[in-house]
Amino acid sequence: MDDRVLVSVRGLEKRYGPGCGSCRELTGPDRGTNVCPQCGTVVAMAGVSFDVREGEILGVVGESGSGKSTLVQCIYFDQEATRGEIRFRGQNNDDDILGLPRSEKRKLRGRLMGMVYQNPLRGLRMDITSGANVAEKLLEADLFHYGRIRARAAELLARTEIPPAYIDRLPRSLSGGMQQRIQIAKALANNPPLILLDEVTSGLDVSVQARVLDLIRELQRELAVSMIVVSHDMGVIRLLADRTLVMKDGCVVEQGLTDQVLEDPQHSYTQLLVQSAL
Amino acid sequence: MTTTMMSCQGLSKAFVMHTRGGTRIQAFHDVSFGLSEGEFVGVSGPSGAGKSSLLKCLYRTYLPTAGSVWYTDGAAETRDLASAPEQAILRLRRQEIGYISQFFPVIPRVSALDTISNSMVLRGFPREVSIQRARDLLERLAIPRPLWDLSPSTFSGGEKQRINIIHAVIARPRLLLLDEPTASLDAASAQEAVSLIRELKKQGTAMIGIFHDRSLLMSLSDQVLAMEAA
Numbered sequence: 001m002d003d004r005v006l007v008s009v010r011g012l013e014k015r016y017g018p019g020c021g022s023c024r025e026l027t028g029p030d031r032g033t034n035v036c037p038q039c040g041t042v043v044a045m046a047g048v049s050f051d052v053r054e055g056e057i058l059g060v061v062g063e064s065g066s067g068k069s070t071l072v073q074c075i076y077f078d079q080e081a082t083r084g085e086i087r088f089r090g091q092n093n094d095d096d097i098l099g100l101p102r103s104e105k106r107k108l109r110g111r112l113m114g115m116v117y118q119n120p121l122r123g124l125r126m127d128i129t130s131g132a133n134v135a136e137k138l139l140e141a142d143l144f145h146y147g148r149i150r151a152r153a154a155e156l157l158a159r160t161e162i163p164p165a166y167i168d169r170l171p172r173s174l175s176g177g178m179q180q181r182i183q184i185a186k187a188l189a190n191n192p193p194l195i196l197l198d199e200v201t202s203g204l205d206v207s208v209q210a211r212v213l214d215l216i217r218e219l220q221r222e223l224a225v226s227m228i229v230v231s232h233d234m235g236v237i238r239l240l241a242d243r244t245l246v247m248k249d250g251c252v253v254e255q256g257l258t259d260q261v262l263e264d265p266q267h268s269y270t271q272l273l274v275q276s277a278l
Numbered sequence: 279m280t281t282t283m284m285s286c287q288g289l290s291k292a293f294v295m296h297t298r299g300g301t302r303i304q305a306f307h308d309v310s311f312g313l314s315e316g317e318f319v320g321v322s323g324p325s326g327a328g329k330s331s332l333l334k335c336l337y338r339t340y341l342p343t344a345g346s347v348w349y350t351d352g353a354a355e356t357r358d359l360a361s362a363p364e365q366a367i368l369r370l371r372r373q374e375i376g377y378i379s380q381f382f383p384v385i386p387r388v389s390a391l392d393t394i395s396n397s398m399v400l401r402g403f404p405r406e407v408s409i410q411r412a413r414d415l416l417e418r419l420a421i422p423r424p425l426w427d428l429s430p431s432t433f434s435g436g437e438k439q440r441i442n443i444i445h446a447v448i449a450r451p452r453l454l455l456l457d458e459p460t461a462s463l464d465a466a467s468a469q470e471a472v473s474l475i476r477e478l479k480k481q482g483t484a485m486i487g488i489f490h491d492r493s494l495l496m497s498l499s500d501q502v503l504a505m506e507a508a
Contacts, residue, residue, distance in 0.1 A: 004365070053365060056365075210386070210387065214387055217385075238383075239385065242364075242368055243364050243368075256341070256364060257338060257339070257364050257367060257368070259339045260338060260339055260340065260341055263334070263339050263340065264293070264334075264339065264340040264341055266341065267296070268296030268297065271295065271296050271297050272296075272297055275297060
């Protein structure tokens with residue numbers, strides 16, 4: 001692996017259904033569907049390959065059902081990829097980590113990755129305090145000392161601009177913007193080199209959205225973490241991403257510098273997407 | 279003797295509009311020129327001749343359709359910007375290639391002072407040095423002090439353009455692309471901007487520039503690249 005590459009994804013694929021010999025051929029952007037007409041299998045994602053470098057923000061855009069959430073969920077091991085390889089520099093001798101046993105993957109995830117979901121219900125437990133939510137992630141990386149966990153949780157909540165008193169409150173009782181901040185604090189907990197953000201501002205109103213985006217930008221600059229930012233919003237991608245992948249019907253149809261993808265889109269779908277943006 | 283920094287060979291750009299039944303629009307065709315350290319290439323031609331498109335292709339905001347742009351960077355490594363990997367382009371943009379576009383893409387909610395000093399910090403200068411130079415330049419281009427801590431998104435067209443210029447020149451790029459940098463400025467700030475550009479040129483920055491003011495273009499240029507409507 002190139003020494004600046006942090007994560008390398010090759011031929012990633014996710015299917016729901018039995019699959020047949022024709023799935024790949026009969027689905028994808030050229031066919032305009034991700035459902036195989038022969039066997040009914042949903043090919044949520046196929047043949048996705050890219051690298052993420054250290055400190056880089058990679059954007060992923062595409063419409064609903066294009067496979068962009070599936071992509072980050074497979075990287076985060078929330079879903080099991082049907083096929084493909086993921087290499088993480090310095091891990092497993094730079095060899096594929098998808099094939100590792102489940103317990104091993106859980107450990108890697110705790111140390112290497114943080115995830116922020118579109119819906120806080122997915123990323124947070126609403127029946128335990130904000131502090132405990134962050135603590136959960138710290139436990140994943142084998143930090144067990146109560147005082148140190150609490151101190152680190154307080155530090156992270158402060159860093160994500162959450163009032164100190166909120167540490168003992170249930171996320172349920174907080175606003176959507178605050179819940180997203182707690183998710184971000186949790187994702188950052190173990191100083192992971194990679195953060196995955198899946199439509200994190202989609203459910204927020206515009207002014208809150210802006211402040212969460214500012215926070216993400218600041219943290220990224222300060223910590224120099226790598227990020228994969230999934231969004232259907234071109235504005236979010238333009239603001240955050242250095243490079244961008246465009247997905248449609250489970251496949252990457254185009255990738256390039258973000259300004260190039262937005263100003264000189266090559267693929268017909270990207271041209272349509274850019275023209276449709278407000 | 280100065281060595282060539284950039285050699286643009288047979289560069290062409292056409293847009294294929296898939297949403298318009300594959301209509302092909304030729305922006306410019308077969309452009310070639312060479313550029314050395316401290317040299318200024320002025321681009322002239324009527325509206326629609328592809329002048330801005332040429333600059334965008336050199337910056338890789340547009341993907342050239344044909345031809346090559348050989349660029350020798352500060353570490354004496356030569357590569358074709360038309361086909362170089364994205365990471366290489368990002369690094370060059372951060373470290374040595376500046377671009378003053380007609381419309382400055384400001385990040386909302388970031389102050390003018392931070393916006394411009396950050397571009398210098400990104401090139402590895404200490405924060406204090408960067409902020410000091412940013413202040414000097416804001417002063418020099420007569421941006422009123424109360425505006426320094428506000429986001430340029432709230433500025434007038436002329437003020438925004440001055441921020442755009444400062445942003446591009448602050449870290450003294452090796453190569454600077456200028457697209458009508460003085461178009462929306464009053465006479466006094468235009469003059470100050472031009473003197474900044476001349477200073478930079480004297481210090482060795484190579485430039486490719488579009489100016490609608492013909493006499494200004496001629497006075498800055500070491501060579502003129504005349505483009506015609508495609």
